[in-house]
Amino acid sequence: MKTGIKILLLLFIPFTIQFCSKGVEYKSTSTSTGTGTGTGTGSNGPGTNNPAATPYSPGQAGVYFPVDTTDTSKSHPTALYIAVTRTGPCTPSGELFNFTAVSYNIPSNATYSWTMGDGTPMYTSTVTGYKYTYPKYYKVTVTASYSGKTISKDTTIYAYGTSVKPQAVFYITQPQSTNPNYVYLVNQTMSVATFKVFWALGDGTLDSINYNPTHTFPSSSSDVTYRILLTAKADSSKCTDTVSHAITIPGISSSPSCNINYNQTDSCGPGKETFNFGGIVTGAPAGATYNWDFGDGTSDIGSSVTKQYVNPSNYVVRLTVSNSTLACSKTVKAFGINNFPVANYTYTVNSSGDTFNFQDSTVLRSGNLTAYYWDFKDGITAHVASPSHTFTKDIVARTYNVLYGVKAANNCTSNITKTIVVPSK
Numbered sequence: 001m002k003t004g005i006k007i008l009l010l011l012f013i014p015f016t017i018q019f020c021s022k023g024v025e026y027k028s029t030s031t032s033t034g035t036g037t038g039t040g041t042g043s044n045g046p047g048t049n050n051p052a053a054t055p056y057s058p059g060q061a062g063v064y065f066p067v068d069t070t071d072t073s074k075s076h077p078t079a080l081y082i083a084v085t086r087t088g089p090c091t092p093s094g095e096l097f098n099f100t101a102v103s104y105n106i107p108s109n110a111t112y113s114w115t116m117g118d119g120t121p122m123y124t125s126t127v128t129g130y131k132y133t134y135p136k137y138y139k140v141t142v143t144a145s146y147s148g149k150t151i152s153k154d155t156t157i158y159a160y161g162t163s164v165k166p167q168a169v170f171y172i173t174q175p176q177s178t179n180p181n182y183v184y185l186v187n188q189t190m191s192v193a194t195f196k197v198f199w200a201l202g203d204g205t206l207d208s209i210n211y212n213p214t215h216t217f218p219s220s221s222s223d224v225t226y227r228i229l230l231t232a233k234a235d236s237s238k239c240t241d242t243v244s245h246a247i248t249i250p251g252i253s254s255s256p257s258c259n260i261n262y263n264q265t266d267s268c269g270p271g272k273e274t275f276n277f278g279g280i281v282t283g284a285p286a287g288a289t290y291n292w293d294f295g296d297g298t299s300d301i302g303s304s305v306t307k308q309y310v311n312p313s314n315y316v317v318r319l320t321v322s323n324s325t326l327a328c329s330k331t332v333k334a335f336g337i338n339n340f341p342v343a344n345y346t347y348t349v350n351s352s353g354d355t356f357n358f359q360d361s362t363v364l365r366s367g368n369l370t371a372y373y374w375d376f377k378d379g380i381t382a383h384v385a386s387p388s389h390t391f392t393k394d395i396v397a398r399t400y401n402v403l404y405g406v407k408a409a410n411n412c413t414s415n416i417t418k419t420i421v422v423p424s425k
Contacts, residue, residue: 079104080144080153089160090239097157099127101142110146117141117157132159135193135236165239166191166232172247174261177279177290177303181217181249185228189241193234202226202247222251256283258328260319267335268412271308275332277317278304285323293318309334312366312410335410339365343406343414353423354393360385362406362414371407373415376400391422398422 081102089095101112114122116130117138132138141154169188176182187197199207203226207213217226229244259280267273279290292300294307295315309315313336318329342363347356362369374382376389377400391400400422405415 077104078106078151080106080142080151082140082142082153082155084140084155084157086157089164089237094131094162095160095164097127097130097132097159099130099140099142101125101144101153103144106144106151107146110144113143113145115139115141131162133162135159135161135164160237163192164234164237166193166195166234166241168197168230168232168241168243170228170230170243170245172228172245173263173276174247174278174280175304177261177281178284179216180280181219182214183217183247184214185212185230187212187230189230189232191232191234193236195232195234198231198233200229200231202228217247217249220249220251224249224251250280250282256324256326257281258319258321258326260317260328260330262317262330262332264332267410268340270340271337273308273335273337273339275307275309275334276304277307277319279319279321279328281321281326283324284321284326288324288326289322291320291322293320309336312336312339335412336366339367339410340412341369341406341408341414343404343416345404345416345418347420355388355390356420357388358386358402358404360404360406364408367409369406370409373403373405375403377402393422393425395425397424 083100083102085098087093087096099114103110112123112125114124114127116122116127117140118132118134122130135158137156137158139154139156141152143150143152167190169190171186171188173184173186174180174182175184185199189195189197197208197211199210199213201207201213201215201217203217205215207215217224225246225248227244227246229242231240231242233240257280260277261280262275262277265272265274265276277292281288281290289301290303292302292305294300294309294317296309296311296313298307300307307317312334314331314333316329316331318327320327344361344363345358346361347358349356358374360369360372369385372383372385374384374387374389376382376391378391380389382389391398398421399419401417401419403415403417405413407413
């Protein structure tokens with residue numbers, strides 16, 4: 001019997017010692033001194049809250065697997081990302097992209113290359129202030145190269161492109177001389193992208209449908225000035241631009257009156273200068289006709305008429321209303337049709353062939369030139385009618401496309417380019 005009890009104790013004691021050893025290991029987070037009847041030092045072990053925080057030695061008891069501190073690929077993986085920021089397309093600078101390669105465990109001496117999705121390569125870890133021309137989706141890819149290895153990352157962005165903000169432009173006409181309250185708004189907004197327009201007509205009326213609206217302002221006993229506002233909004237980028245112009249609606253006078261208004265179009269092309277005259281008349285008898293004398297021996301009939309003057313001069317335009325004493329006049333300055341400069345020049349050259357004396361030979365029917373511009377295409381310019389210029393000779397003959405431009409008193413411009421040859425040394 002005693003022998004049997006001894007055998008059971010010998011089997012039970014090792015099991016108890018192993019069980020206690022594991023219980024201490026799971027909870028131990030630091031070096032400690034053993035307790036009990038024996039002496040010794042307890043083993044280090046990881047905290048139970050983060051088993052992977054402390055590497056284990058081979059052969060140590062426990063449930064956590066060893067971590068090889070010499071193999072960083074297991075505990076610190078290599079990764080590459082793209083960080084993107086952008087300015088809005090409606091800002092003064094336009095849409096600008098900033099791309100940054102964000103890397104993890106890539107050596108600092110790695111080189112980076114980008115493909116921007118529009119055929120442009122870049123060679124830096126950060127791309128700042130990048131602008132796309134066309135509105136579309138772009139696939140941007142960055143590649144890091146180091147130690148014979150490469151790693152790439154791509155992302156897709158949408159760019160609105162350049163010229164996504166419209167430029168709102170319009171002008172006002174009063175086409176009916178018998179009803180100056182009626183206006184026609186001529187929209188000349190410029191935009192690469194499609195857009196919508198919104199009008200605030202100044203008297204509390206809004207119009208967001210018509211591209212070129214008409215409007216009749218209310219009548220008043222005195223002159224009233226209204227400010228008309230046009231807003232253009234791009235469909236894609238939602239960028240907007242606004243412009244406004246004032247219009248004065250004359251009050252209804254108690255006595256008859258007559259006045260002439262007009263606008264004058266461009267004079268810088270063959271036959272382009274045109275005057276549009278309108279009569280602003282109140283108190284005219286029913287059925288009255290409007291008779292125009294343009295001051296050059298020609299005439300016309302109608303509330304609104306157009307006229308082209310052949311010769312440049314100041315003309316007195318007269319309007320008389322039939323069956324009444326109503327009459328008025330206005331003096332206009334006409335540049336005449338075909339009164340635009342046609343730039344031209346001649347030149348002579350010295351015996352060595354390097355000094356040229358240029359002479360202006362511009363054709364202008366009337367008036368005078370007010371500005372001159374020469375570009376000799378060797379980095380030198382001049383601003384006189386007939387300059388002299390010496391070119392530098394080279395070991396071979398050189399040709400230069402010399403540009404000459406002029407501006408007339410009526411602000412019309414013209415230019416011409418001729419090729420000259422400078423002989424070799």
